[in-house]
Amino acid sequence: MTNSLASLTIGGFAKAAGVGIETIRFYQRKGLLGKPTRPPGSVRRYGEADVARLKFIKSAQRIGFNLEEIGHLLHLDDGAHCEEAALLAAQRLRDVRERLQDLTRMEAALAGLVERCAGQHEEAACPLIAALHGGADVIGG
Structure with missing residues (x-):
């Protein structure tokens, strides 16, 4: 065979x-x-x-x-439905852009927390852990 x-x-x-x-x-x-x-x-x-x-x-x-x-x-794969395929792709693009915005907010929040942790001394509570324990909206979205 x-x-x-x-x-x-x-x-x-x-x-x-x-x-x-x-x-x-x-x-x-x-x-x-x-x-x-x-x-x-x-x-x-x-x-x-x-x-x-x-x-x-x-x-x-x-x-x-x-x-x-x-x-x-x-x-839609017959070559005659490009407009409909484009609408579907446009929706997917909107979703991707929303996720990118969410990721940008997450990145900023994590960067801020990491920076606060780096400046922290051993005798005080970790800012990251404290923010998470406090249920604070650390992302701010």
Whole structure:
């Protein structure tokens, strides 16, 4: 048996796509990947289109799309729905920007606490621990 991109076992498919077999099965259960029919007395075979689809899924995940959004994008993958895909991407971009703002606030809060700790002497309570114990909104958001 060969492992060309036209006739891959699930193991060959996983290797070609750079994922584990359980990842493939997970995406199949989620409806993102199809499950080829199993010929009698044989094993399921995957092809180049399956590898491309899985790489699409992984690329979309890397830029922050969740599985539900990826499923939606896959349904839009006929070249005629660019506006709808752009709206979905714009929402994802807004979410990413909000997270960046949150991370910036967290960074500032932690930097301030670390600075206060560095100037602290052993005889007084640690400012970081004290702030956390006090339930204070150390992030200020």
